[in-house]
Amino acid sequence: MGPIGVFDSGYGGLTILSDFRKRLPEYDYLYLGDNARAPYGTRSFDVVYEFTLQAVNELFDRGCELVILACNTASAKALRTIQQNDLPNIDPKKRVLGVIRPSAEIIGQFSKTNNIGVLATPGTVSSDSYPVEIKKFSPQCNVFQHACPLWVTLIESNEHLSHAGKEFILKDVEALMAMKKDIDTIVLGCTHYPVLKGYIESLLPEGVNVVSQGSIVTDSLADYLLRHPWIDSKCTKNGTVSFLTSESTAEFNLNASKYIEGIVNSTHISL
Ligand code: DGL
16 A cells, blocks of 8 residues: 655646645645656657656555656656556556546537647647547547747746746747637646646636646546545555655755645655
8 A cells, every 4th residue: 555656757746736635635645756857848758758667666666556647748658658568567456647638538628619729848749649639538629739848947947937938938828829719728738837827817818718737637536546446445545745856855845835835845866
């Protein structure tokens, strides 16, 4: 038995963990941020897969039976290979889940025009995971994607608050909206982006729905645990949360407050 593992390249997955803790507070969580090697969004398929597998193995070694890839880039580039090729060899009873499928499953319900925008990292956009997955559940929807190569770096360095940073974000939002006139729903397809939600909304015409993944992924996890009682019984429930980072713990503890409430005391690990 062990905590639920939550993995991201850096801080973004904390936005997902924050929702997990609000809705499912009884579980124990172990968060791992690979801050030393973030961002992943501009890295190749092979590198994202290799780094993600290392992180998943680290969480398994620390007792997790269930790991959530709270990172769209890792979900897009590594999840399927880990599920299909690696898990059977590591331990067929352990589970790894991602954040793209739960979001893609229900996003069609948010749109009246059936035109959906996706803002994400270059890695997630080039994988085409969102269009492919959304089409499976909502074939009537058209999906327009725009890659935002600088956003994760801007957010992690707090430059998203500067005039220059805001200009970059504005340009990307305009580029997405120029792809189709009546996009009425935008998925924030990177777990860092909820930090920008208010600003993005302020740039958009009224009636455009900006959707972050936290509550969607949490609903999906709650449902998964209900449907899989044997996994649920392997998740410890003392309401604790611990944090691991591959970078400086002092920096992690300080920056984490941007994404999650409460005091963060992280431990350093080498991946
Ligand atoms: N939070 C990650 C995601 O959801 C950021 C990826 C990155 O490190 O660039 O895609």
